Amino acid sequence: MDDEDPMTKEDVGRIMARAMRATAGPWSSFVESREGFSGSDFIRTGGEDIYLTGATVADQDFIAHARQDIPRLVTEVERLRELLNRSKGR
Incomplete structure (x- = not known):
């Protein structure tokens, strides 16, 4: 998808489908230096924890929050699309 192409209803549906196939949430990011505990940095999920290599703390936080945010x-x-369609009389 080109950055200038509008996002279609199908695009939005595929995004939501990917989110719903992911391990159940909520997900939480635990960073040893921030949380005040010893051990590894990880993302706690509704299933198995996720351990990342090469990720920054900001990357880990983004991934963890994406489960709820998306x-x-x-x-x-x-x-908003429904409101727009109603305002256009569709």
Whole structure:
């Protein structure tokens, strides 16, 4: 998908489908130096924990939050599209 192409309803549906196939949430990012405990940095999920190599703390936080953020963003896109369609009389 080109950055200038509008996101289609199908694109949004595929994004949500990927999010829903991921391990159940919520996911939480645990960083040893930030949380004040010893051990590895990891992402806690509703299943197995995820350990990343080569990721920054910001990367880990982004990945962990994406499990909750993506479905919320997709829901908002769908809500705004519905409002736009209603305002156009569709």
